[in-house]
Amino acid sequence: MEIPYTVTARPDTGLWNAKVGIWLFLASEVMLFGGLFSAYIFLRLDAEPGYWPHGLLNVPVGTFNTAVLIFSSVTVVLAWASLKMRRYSRYRVYMAITILCGVIFLVVKLGYEWPQKYDHFGAYLKTSSLEKYERYLGNKHLLAEGLPPRVEITGHLHNEAALDDPKIKEYEVGLDVVYTDPTDPKMDRPHFFFVPPTEHVATIEKADVERATMFLPTHNNYFATYFTITGLHGLHVLGGVIVFTYLFFFGGITYRQNPEHLANRVEVAGLFWHFVDLVWIFVFPLFYLL
Template structure:
């Protein structure tokens, strides 16, 4: 039995089935991501003054990834337009470009951005021990300037034993009295070779930059991880539509393939639109 309304429109809705299906699905996605964005915004508003991390993400890399996703939206719509004009060869190349953009985005995210965070370490110092680590925190100068105290020492975990952590310090803790360290650095500064020894009994909690580190990283990994899974899903669908199996559908019924590309293109645009909100929220603001 043939599935009806895959190409022609239903008389009652004026739409073919897959288009209604994708918009219903995207409506549910709006609720999913909307809930997560709301959670992020409320967590941020509720954070104590000066306690919400800022400038921990690599803005140039994030900007490049944003440009790649915008480019992929252009190529997918051109792939669809090529099918509408019955130019299969052009469709094939545009689809390949779209798949490549998705793969590059995921590679940058999973092989560069996330691992950089996993290598980073942060130790929150107990309030009563903050004075002991003044040379790494610079809180006396900050208090004079009316700024919130630093409570975390960050860097790369050099080594640890039962009593101590040895941390290769981030510049912010290596030169805490340098006024330029009062601001976030959107071009990340490399870890210094200055090593700090932190006693474990002075530490409230210590962890790598994982979701367990803070509400900020929990939100960051949840939202970018979920977004990444959507990108992966889109790439897999596009690969299917790029393979010879889809050429056979094109030869049988080109409009059917064009409709399939349109609904997957709608999904892809939605995923890219989510990133348009993720980028400024997490990287810039």
């Protein structure tokens, strides 16, 4: 006996095998990301005022990546539609574009966005020292506006040796623009365009600092969840790209045997890809915008 319904649907369920399989897999993926997002909710609700940073990511780049993923979602569905209409060469074109989009997304993420964070520095101040750095923080102004306080000073670290060398007693930080004029109402909320750290250098004594690191997962729970969720999401994108590449190069063999079989495979891979897109639709506002 051969395994039935690999290509054609079983009449009483109306589904072929891989369709059932992929939806079950996606259900488990929903629970996986559900667990991570519930951790996000939990940690964010638990965070002390000011400890869940806002506006530290590069929004235009993030928007660009979102658009790339959405675009690739369209092309993958068109690739599938082309196969359904038995237009193989057009399928190849759409598939190539999809793969390219996936690669662009990963390159932007790993080649630009993540390194940009590693290069950024932040120092959480001790509660007792907040007063001392009021001219950078502008907490009186924020209090009057009913906004959460600033407890961290971020920017470009000029003396990187200070991170490891206990003999160096202070950090020299090229301030992010918000700390140069903290009481300006324009600075109350984050900006759309990314502004690189200014040449305005502040000296922060280590004795006043609670904890200071580059923007790594260790920096705070915001970056911990950011790197974990985007990292896991990136792995999914990578998985999708690998599958698409396989279908791009070896799809012809399946197509010659049974075009419907290839269409089904592309549909299944596409379902996974749409799911990856769908997760990103939530990741983007939660981390970049809110």
